[in-house]
Amino acid sequence: MKPPDLAQTRQALTQSPLSQGLQLIGDRWTVAVLLGAFLGLRRFEAWQSELGIPRHTLTQRLKALTALGLLRQRPYQTKPVRMGYHLTTQGLQLYPQVLMMWVWARRWGAAQMTLPPSLLHKPCGHNFSPHMCCAQCNERVGVNDLTFSLQINPEMATAEAPRQRAPRLAARADGAQGGLGLRVDRWTLLIVSAVLLGCHHFDQLSQVLGIGSSVLARRLAGMEESALLLCQADTNDARRKIYRLAPASRDLFGYIICFSSWASRHHFKQANTIRSVHKGCGHAFVPKVVCSCCGEGLVPWDVGFEGGED
Template identity: 50%
Template structure:
């Protein structure tokens, strides 16, 4: 196991403040809706133009009762709207609402992550084409204020717990049981779930030690130990020995987990603006332009904002494992 110097910023880390900010964050509340694998799969499919129940079930492999429940929940929160296309028996298509279309940035970040790190069993387009500039492209995360491409290291974070968002305990979140096949795959709907994304966010905010992560997320040691081990196993975290205390372990982000930052920040922004109508308790600032950071996903060729109606793709079948 490698030995690394502990981050100096941890000396000033306020664990109580970090706990309260995470518990009242728009990310935490947004992940209550979009933090399980099936919901992510449904939204990916709908953005690909798959709208009918049987087609959604066939494309995603979601059990029919589970798919029915997820569609009902997405309709209830106003992300999807059913439209009758057959009367006898009644059959519906599920179309994106304006609120649902607002998830496009987050969905593009899912596509980008899946292309780089995801499971080979996930059926997604291999290429995206921007109609505006007539080029194939990869989506890139940019700053809405200045237009520059942005990564996690280009931002600073301040914390201000939002008293208007319910302070929910996170102890009750249990990691889902995975089959052997699921554990061997890594896709945004399998190993990367609400639980994992909150752990990664805690690390982004400076919580690198086991006891710090446990404190800010309110997670018991046995549950956290299993989750951290699983995240290390699939490459979402790197575990190293503290150079100053060999008894302690540090948890660091990896390239694959850093690439999840775009999804995290886009989902958090959507949840605050469109779902909760509240500011987040975790507030990023772009160091280069010194503006509060608002994400904008753009074409890496022409650098224009991307919209669903301006992007075409070629459908692909799931790749063989």
């Protein structure tokens, strides 16, 4: 296998809508607040009770998500005035990755909150699992069904400016809890992405991700311990280790590519620096999340769940 061009890979990953989008809404509390919104939470006290989130932290997250245009305030009480938070049209565009989050968390992770045990697709009347398909040919797609190429987009190098309209929400450096559960955070998703792009050695990952050696070593060890990475001795050089994706991290692919598509098409509105092509039909891959029973695309108002609103 041809080794990756590390300089190009670093530039493409750093400038990618995935990386820059995760800086905005990739920390564990922001992801949990968004998930709560899709599960019907509207009031400040409901989020705080469900998540156990500190009041100041919740205030910051709600303010940031409102500034980003993903949530909007609406009064639910007039005397005194109390405001609820509702998903906007832009916020509803996050639904595909929310469904992929549900799939992964139900199989592999402990989520920040209690997730519905099953989902009901109202139009066909069946409980279902969300499946990711190619929007062009409607075939179900996994990571092995795509080819990847890198294309630098100079416009994304200056995409910092729009982000400053909302407070910058950095992921926790210690990685204690991630947005998808106890083991996943922004850096975990970027490491998985780098491995997908062919970076399997420590020095390659360090150069591409720009992480200090000691921090990266802790990250990789934690991911190996959590069964997110497989670590093997390099048969060509016993002094080196090779990192490969484990089943749990391969299953993060659906969330990663749906998030990347949202950030590219809906938020930054810029071409993705990491291009994917569906081998089956030969078209540029655009993810579409569908009902496993009827094959129709999924929208929030057509999906019911235990405890959800009608």
